[in-house]
Amino acid sequence: MTRLTVTQPLLPPLEEFIPYLQRIWDSRILTNGGPLHQELEAALCTYLGVAHLSLFTNATTALMVAVQVLDLDGEVITTPFSFVAGAHALRQRNLEPVFVDVEPCTLNIDPQLIEAAITPRTSAIMAVHCYGNPCAIDAIQAIADRHRLKVLYDAAHAFGVRMQGRSILHAGALSVLSLHATKVFNTFEGGAIIAPDAGTKARIDQLKNFAMKNETTIEEIGLNGKMSEVHAAFGLLQLRYVDDAIARRAAVARRYREALRDVPGIECLPDGAQDAPNHSYFPVRVQSPYPLTRDGLYEMLKSQEILARRYFYPLITDFAAYRDLPSADPCHLPVAVEAAREILCLPIYPALTDDEVSRVIDAVVQPLHRVPHRGEHASPF
CATH class of the missing domain: 3.90.1150.10 (Aspartate Aminotransferase, domain 1)
Structure with missing residues (x-):
């Protein structure tokens, strides 16, 4: 009997992947923001309807960098009904997750409970679009605006999701996608941060490359979160098939x-x-x-x-x-x-x-x- 799994990665025809590998062999560029990496970032911006996107080796690393870019401290209100990567990203930055309950229908964080959880130590709300279903974006943003909080969206499940004709990845200060093998669109392993402007993207790109400002200057702590050319190549091929x-x-x-x-x-x-x-x-x-x-x-x-x-x-x-x-x-x-x-x-x-x-x-x-x-x-x- 054939084993059926909860999901299975989309694998386009292998022969169509070979020309992309040939490009990598010809260029001898394997990582560090090579031509295929840049091409995939541009293609994803077009497909998703966003202006600025930074590719990562995985979504957990992307979440860690997103938390750093937003300069969060103290407490962050979030959901208990999610994968643990988001909470881990908070604890890695010495932040305390504050868990509030979810809505019965969507299983997304319940905006009606967020406000009661806010304390003087609260710096942000980290919401999750559970199963790709959008959070109550407007209600969450209104609460954040009233209390001068930042909003970070774990959009791991939300590739290509649109609401009212617009990508939900525009919501909040930053959104993070997962491009893991189990997701609708994958690059074997991978992740991405959607940024609101070019300056924020530049900071993100610097942090995912050890925070190197140039060959001789490092002013803060970064990490290695760069996506390889092989992963980017697979993403470019995947993009041909994602609508189907x-x-x-x-x-x-x-x-x-x-x-x-x-x-x-x-x-x-x-x-x-x-x-x-x-x-x-x-x-x-x-x-x-x-x-x-x-x-x-x-x-x-x-x-x-x-x-x-x-x-x-x-x-x-x-x-x-x-x-x-x-x-x-x-x-x-x-x-x-x-x-x-x-x-x-x-x-x-x-x-x-x-x-x-x-x-x-x-x-x-x-x-x-x-x-x-x-x-x-x-x-x-």
């Missing part, structure tokens, strides 16, 4: 929605407010009266070689590095705690065939016909 990839993801998502709409206890999350979703993930809530718990369904699917994922479980606030923070108390995060127990992301990627989609759907529906005890297969966590 998103269209196929949309078709898979439609199949799931139509087939699971009337399944008791399986709730498909809404697409959100965007007018150009990218279908990064397909999350469902597993609730009563579905006969299995979320973990029970997860284990049952795994037994059939369908590797769904519990994004995001555990919560960031459940990890030892964060659970002792006052804001990590589960009592303050009831919506996120419930989501971490209920959300399961089903396989979705361009190479997923119609028959494989049907196989996933059949597997989800199957427990309805045998009605086991709801605790069956449940994780002990």
Whole structure:
């Protein structure tokens, strides 16, 4: 039986990659902002509808540099329902994440709870467009403006997402994309920061190159976050196929929605407010009266070689590095705690065939016909 994973990287024809590699061999430039790196930055600016973009070796490094560029201190309000990279980037800069709960529908940070978490030590809000669904951008910015805070968006899932005809990457002071292999658009490993102006981009580019101002001058602490020419080459090839990839993801998502709409206890999350979703993930809530718990369904699917994922479980606030923070108390995060127990992301990627989609759907529906005890297969966590 073919193993189905929650996602699978888009790999264009290998023969189309060879000419890009030949260009690298001919130039003998492997890194340090070479011609393919510059070409990909320009191409992504055009595709995404942004003016300034800096490529990175990965999104975690990009988040670390973004935090440094914004010169944050003290506390940063953020979400517990996300991948841990954002919180790590804050702690790497000796900042304290302050976790607030999420909205039930979008699972994005709840603006109504942000204001109550602001203290004299708060310097910023770091929000996450969860599953690529836009945060309440206007409400968050209004709060930030009232309290003179900066807003940083972890837009790891949000490649190509548009709202009201405009890229959501314009929101906030900076936005950070992930170009990891699991994402809609990937460069094997990679990340990017979207900057509002040329001066900010120049500072970002300097910091990702050891903060070298020139051959003899370093005035602050930087790191090595440069994307290689091989990764940039793959990105240029990927860009040819990304629209078709998103269209196929949309078709898979439609199949799931139509087939699971009337399944008791399986709730498909809404697409959100965007007018150009990218279908990064397909999350469902597993609730009563579905006969299995979320973990029970997860284990049952795994037994059939369908590797769904519990994004995001555990919560960031459940990890030892964060659970002792006052804001990590589960009592303050009831919506996120419930989501971490209920959300399961089903396989979705361009190479997923119609028959494989049907196989996933059949597997989800199957427990309805045998009605086991709801605790069956449940994780002990």
